[in-house]
Amino acid sequence: MPYAIEVEHIKKTFKGKREVRALDGVSFSVEEGTVFGLLGPNGSGKTTAVRILTTILQPDSGSARVLGHDVCKKAGLVRSLIGLAGQYAAVDENLTGRENLVMVGNLNHLNKAVVGGRAKDLLEQFNLADAGDRPLKTYSGGMRRRLDLAAALVARPTVLFLDEPTTGLDPQSRNDLWEVIESLVGGGTTVLLTTQYLEEADRLASTLAVLDHGHVIADGTPAEMKADLGATVLEVGLSNLEDARRTGAVLDTIGPHSPMVNGTVVEVTVDNGPQAAMLGLRALDREGIVPTAFTLREPSLDDVFLSLTGHSTVEEAHTQEDGGSPRRGRRGRRLRAAEEALPIATGELS
Amino acid sequence: MTTAIAAPTLSGAPPATGIGGKLRWSISDTLTITRRNLLALTRIPEALFFSTVQPIMFVLLFRYVFGGAINTPGTDYVNYLMPGIFVQTVAFGAVSTSIGLAEDLQKGLIERFRALPMARSAVLTGRTTADLVRNVFVVIIMTAVGFAVGFRPTTGVLPYLGGILLILLFAYSLSWGFAVIGLSAANSETAQVMSFPLLFPLTFISSAFVPVDKMPSWLQGFATYQPVSVTVSACRALMIGGPTASWVVQSVAWTIGFLVILIPLAVHRYRTRT
Structure with missing residues (x-):
């Protein structure tokens, strides 16, 4: 089976007052159409790995490919193939739900007519149809997180990156989000998910890598690890x-x-x-x-x-x-x- | 939430190729971001207050409270004041660029933008363009308020519009400076705190409100030739008469100088800020 994501010996050090080696030779690969769980406590390097794979950061050394395209050399192409929903719901407070989705659609250079339709569909899929024309200031935390995920899906990405998608959510919202992710994978999307909840990785991921202090300390299926x-x-x-x-x-x-x-x-x-x-x-x-x-x-x-x-x-x-x-x-x-x-x-x- | 989500058959448009395609995308992205910032502006009451009510209060304050005590030979104080208030208002308004960008960074929006196949420059050009549009709106209000309190330009419509254009260009160049500050600040509060110590000397140690020749002699050099004063003097000459060319040239020179230095600096900050 072809790989949707391949990471080889990635290293990244943040320089500053205190040098932080966020990733120290990390390698893993993710098969197309599967959920890959990147597991580890805070500060283990999960977010740094996601930021490199989504072209936001450049690694110091090593290489990473998404759908066969190098994330440094073909960053523009990679960006048009991926979706990212981050740890903090990165949506514009002052816009309505619909305006946020349309903005992201426009920035993906989708056809205007297509954008309107997709915004409507996504608002319905994520139970936000009634709130779609209200500014985000009136949304609850769970609603924002759902909108954030919806925004990541506007361009129908082939590979989706979810950085701690359920951190801070109540159990009901968490379950809803899990169902959405399962349904996406059912439709053929590849998902890379970071989490500090083992329960979440166990439920969603077909393969896992455990990160600790910038190293992959174990990988395999949840069953193999057990x-x-x-x-x-x-x-x-x-x-x-x-x-x-x-x-x-x-x-x-x-x-x-x-x-x-x-x-x-x-x-x-x-x-x-x-x-x-x-x-x-x-x-x-x-x-x-x-x-x-x-x-x-x-x-x-x-x-x-x-x-x-x-x-x-x-x-x-x-x-x-x-x-x-x-x-x-x-x-x-x-x-x-x-x-x-x-x-x-x-x-x-x- | 349980309905199956369609298979990702078609993704976003393929990346733009060629100079024409890239240019078209960066214009379209700039417009998208501009629109977003203008929409936000209409929904933040503080921002609306900041760009409309506050400048009107400044006009009334200087016109009716301080104005009587300030002697401006050769012209009514209100005529002297208005060009100064114009420049002071747009300079204060430029702070919103630094606050807005710092907020976008803080809230993770820039992170999302960076992972989108959009033009890298659009976050900055969209923000500064939105500021420019807001300033057009602000100078229209200010012109109306000015006329209401007795401002009477003496040089005709074209020179007046020339003065307005000069102010808008100058404000645009300042926006890029405040973009650098916004991209360097840890959060929006810091951005604000970093902006005002720059802004106060530039707007108040200037010829915007009082004639420079009443200031101590060691201050007069700075107060006459710093960019805000030069732009105020150019506008004053264009709106109520006086020697024009030298001031206009100096103001345009500052504006171009700012743009040439600050745009690359802001872009560099945007690219390297993690």
Whole structure:
């Protein structure tokens, strides 16, 4: 299958008071008609990669091609083939939704009649028909983001770049946007998506690359990444911290992996799920420990990230302005998990 | 939101080829951006106030409050004042270029523009052209207000229009200077803060409101020959009479000089700003 996007050894350093090596030899490729997820925490280089691929920035070295065209040498051609929806809804506050779409259509040099029709269709597709003739000042955050994506689609791009399209959106808007992206890919569009949400990458992307400090630290399909991690995770919930501590010690005996005690929850990676479950339950029973929850689950991409980098994806999310407050509880837990995972990884606990 | 979105069979027009095609695109893109900026102007009450009510208040203030205390030999103060107010108004208005560009950068609009197959120059030419159009509108209002408060040009219609043209060209060249500031500022507030320290000495240490010969002698040189004063003097000569040629030549020279230096500088800032 031909590649829609090919990136080879891209390097980019931002000079200034503090030199920042945003990308340090990044390579990946994206097959036509698929969704590629570029995953990583803030500052990992995701946005820089998107800006290079959309011709906004020039790399210091390396090369990148979109649909076979070099993004530096054929920038004009590349621009006419791509769409970009950025991290911040880049739409004009003072114009109406329709005027924004028409402006982008005109700047793509589409036929005037075509532009009007497409603006109308897109406003309808994105549930903005009623708001289409109101200035954007009156739009909610979710509406702006939808309009931003609509603006990226006016020229019917063959390759679409979405830089953290759902950051800061409420769950309903996020789901709506996911459906739009799936429908676009169904129509043959290639999508490169950056995200810090593993759930999002898992749901949308057929292939992934994980970026950390400007390096691709892993790539493959979500399933491959989970397979690489090993197997299943056994998660046991206890009613108190003392039981959790004891359970940690007990579960350490059932397999080669060390358990991670995390408040009243104990997690251990196991190679054979059912067998480990039986061994685990028997061992707990012998000790007279009664769990409140006992779950076998597939490793999440959170687990993947943790094992690859030694820190969770959400480590830096706390400093982010709109770090998704509804998820804070989960984030907090993962953060502690990350801190405790480090000694386990180096074997100091066992 | 669940309807299938049509397959991307046809994309935007293929890139323009040849000088003619590229020129046609840059004109069309400039017009698109100009239109966008003018539409925005009509929807920001502050901007409308800034470009209409504020200059009218300046006219009334100087005409009726300060004017009585200012002695201008050979002509009524209102005739002396109006050319000065014209230039001061368009110079203040040029700040909107710096604020507007800084805002576009801040909000990520420029980022979107950079990824579109549009002419690179259109963001800047569209912005400065919108300013020019706004200034045409402003000088028409100012002319009406001037006449209402007793301004009576003495030289006829053509020289008057010549003066207006001179002001518009001068303002256009200033817009490019403020574009450089807007592209260098971190945000729109900084752009505003950076603009006024430049603007105040140019408009007030000038012959716009008071005769220069009442200023201390060490200030007179600057106050007479700086670009705003030169343009004011040229307009004054064109509108109410006096030796014209030397001032007009100096004003045109400043205007051309600004354009030659500031356009490449602004384009360079636009290209290198990340």
